[in-house]
Amino acid sequence: MSFLGRFSRTQLIIGGLLTYATGVSAALTFLPGASKPNDSSSTDRFPTETARQSTFDGLAPGYDKEVRVHEYLLGIQRRRKRLLKQAQGRVLEIASGTGRNVDFYPKGCCSEIVFSDFSQGMMQVLKDKVAESDLGKRFDYQVRRQQQVELERVGHNNKASSSGTGPGSASSQELPSLVETQLRFKTMNAAAIPYPDQSFDTVVDTFGLCSFEEPVQVLKEMKRVLKPGGRLLLLEHGNSHWGFMQDMQAKQLDRHVHKYGCYWNREIEELVQEAGLVVREKERSQLGTVYYIIAE
Structure with a gap:
């Protein structure tokens, strides 16, 4: 039996929350905030998009190992599975990364799944994962x-x-x-999705909005390629609704962007609405930092 298998789900969830809270407290207490320029409107302290792309390439080989236990304890895997039950028809997945969603697409859900990312390193890990996964065995390539x-x-x-009809005959x-389902891979910039209007029944983005330079533009592109009645499925992290957590996220923003290429304190629902999408279902968890949103 694995180490995690010795505990009930309730124990693991409680343990995950305690670990999360402890980590937040430690960050608030011990980690110094990154220095900020005198001009608060300046963004040159943040890495460029090219630099962040290099960050993602570097993170790719060890990324799954780094986040696996964290996602399990905080129930992120369960939320991925719940979200992807809504996927149907022709699907575009934005910011696929290392393929954290690969195991959660239901059998027979979709006619086509296009995995996309702008990091070559992430895409290579994703392709290798799909080739070895149950998804890769069920859904074939062209x-x-x-x-x-x-x-x-x-x-x-x-x-x-x-x-002849014997056992040896052809x-x-x-x-x-x-x-019935195609799998495709597309390295692309999500701010300029290279597909025509109304191309997809479902667009999926999990923990990707934090990594885009122009999140509203990306959301507008997602809306553009959705067919009428299509759904945008989002699982994102953003700004907390708890003051102490908001302070920590703001304090550690520079450090987090440089290490992970991630702006982790964006107001996700406001971005979705600004892009002209209509929120049909929403839920927040983990001190309000994890957003589960279904929009059209």
Whole structure:
């Protein structure tokens, strides 16, 4: 039995919350705030988009190991699973990162899933993960689909030209059926999504809005490529609704952006509304820092 398997879910949740609170307290007490320029409107203290892209590339190989236990204890995996139950049709996932959502797409939910990110390092980890995942086994790539079509064609021709039906004949071989979902990978800038208007039934973004230079523009792009009646599924971290936590997030913003490329104190719901999207469902947890939003 694994170490985590020795505890009930309730114990793990309580332990996660205590760990989270302890971490916040430690940060408030011991970590010095980054120095700020005299001009409070200046943003040159933050890394450029190119620098943050390099940060993501560097984080990619060890990222899953770094966040796995944290996500489990804080119930993030459970929220990912709940969110992705809403995915359907043709899906575009923005800021896929290392593929933290790969294991949570329900079987048969979607006709196509396009995973995207602007970090080559993250995309490589994602591709390797998909290849080894249950998702990769269930949902095939275009090349494998073409191979399957060819196998079925050969089997049909052999059956038509041969009366043999023994175990060794090509016509008796059980060929797996064609899969109905395509998996694709797209390295792109989410502020200029390279797809036509109304291309997708679902757009997914989990913990990505914190990493964009222009989050409202990205949200507008998500809205643009959604079909009428399509849904935007968001799981994000942003500014807390607790004063002490807001203070900590503001105090440590510079440090967090430089280390993780992440602006972790944005007002997520306000950004969504500013982009012209309508919030249909919302929920906040983890001291108000985790936002679960379904919008149209």
